[in-house]
Amino acid sequence: MINVKDVKVYFRSPRGQVKALDGVNLDIGKGEIVGLAGESGCGKSTLALGISRLILPPGKIVAGEVNFDGTDILKLEEREFREKYRWKKMSMVFQGSMNGFTPVFTIGYQIREVLKIHGYNGDHNQRTRDLLQMVELDPEIESRFPHELSGGQKQRAFIAMALALDPPFLIADEPTTALDVVTQVSIMNLLKKLRKEKGIAILLITHDLALISEIVDRVYILYAGRMAESGTASDIFINPQHPYTKGLIASIPTLKSTKIAGIEGFMPDLANLPPGCKFYPRCPYVMEVCKKDEPQLRNVRNDQVAACWLY
Numbered sequence: 001m002i003n004v005k006d007v008k009v010y011f012r013s014p015r016g017q018v019k020a021l022d023g024v025n026l027d028i029g030k031g032e033i034v035g036l037a038g039e040s041g042c043g044k045s046t047l048a049l050g051i052s053r054l055i056l057p058p059g060k061i062v063a064g065e066v067n068f069d070g071t072d073i074l075k076l077e078e079r080e081f082r083e084k085y086r087w088k089k090m091s092m093v094f095q096g097s098m099n100g101f102t103p104v105f106t107i108g109y110q111i112r113e114v115l116k117i118h119g120y121n122g123d124h125n126q127r128t129r130d131l132l133q134m135v136e137l138d139p140e141i142e143s144r145f146p147h148e149l150s151g152g153q154k155q156r157a158f159i160a161m162a163l164a165l166d167p168p169f170l171i172a173d174e175p176t177t178a179l180d181v182v183t184q185v186s187i188m189n190l191l192k193k194l195r196k197e198k199g200i201a202i203l204l205i206t207h208d209l210a211l212i213s214e215i216v217d218r219v220y221i222l223y224a225g226r227m228a229e230s231g232t233a234s235d236i237f238i239n240p241q242h243p244y245t246k247g248l249i250a251s252i253p254t255l256k257s258t259k260i261a262g263i264e265g266f267m268p269d270l271a272n273l274p275p276g277c278k279f280y281p282r283c284p285y286v287m288e289v290c291k292k293d294e295p296q297l298r299n300v301r302n303d304q305v306a307a308c309w310l311y
């Protein structure tokens, strides 16, 4: 359903050109839950915004395609994209979106506004109540103001609003940041239920691999604006191949281990990238070739691909 092809997003900055995404590919099938993970600043939100056509200056999509059922939505006129795609075919729950409600209107009013603006055919009151019920909230919540809801309730209400027009594709960018662990897990279960009941495809973005491990079908690992590795969830979690993925998986705390492994060092400055593999300064397996030539993604096992000179 979604095919992201060689997308590049650069930001102009006083430090020079920040190459936030530099040739990224990603596919999402109908009804699939795809995880996108990587540490802070690697470009996850930039990719989400790019797919949603929400990159603002000083940022720019300088190359690539975002195909939705075969149509490159980056080439559409803004008006056509707004009328046919945004909300109707895809919507986004973004980082901190639970604070995206306007404080002075009730939750129900704000959901009904979305229905009204986008010309929902049907009873708007009933639809609002159904949407709240779908995200396991008491429909009576519609008469409450945002500050009268807990963080988790607000996030659920925001997901309800994002699904108002029944889009087949949802982007959830760190949908559970700032929530407690129990609430985080319950939101993950909600996303899983929405996929099961409505067949909705989800791009689930997180820096917390442990949180998404139970619900994703496939995972992409982003590092410094490029894909390091991708594969099925079990391939990535059980048989990570790229040294960066191995480091990420090893840094997931378990109940048994007392010592948490980490990845030493920092991601390179995206305005001043080293030649060769962008991970080599931190890589325990670094070789001479890594410092000079950038590895391309290649098949390493079954459907698992990684960009690493070890393979």
Ligand SMILES: Nc1ncnc2c1ncn2[C@@H]1O[C@H](COP(=O)(O)OP(=O)(O)OP(=O)(O)O)[C@@H](O)[C@H]1O
Pocket: 011, 012, 013, 018, 020, 038, 039, 040, 041, 042, 043, 044, 045, 046, 047, 057, 058, 059, 095, 207, 270
């Ligand atoms: N307006 C901007 N101007 C310059 N650089 C920017 C701008 N917005 C983002 N960037 C840079 O683009 C890179 C990717 O940022 P992005 O927000 O996509 O990261 P992220 O992976 O979502 O991180 P996090 O996990 O912290 O949300 C970062 O290095 C960031 O500094």
Ligand SMILES: [Mg+2]
Pocket: 044, 045, 046, 095, 173
């Ligand atoms: Mg982000």
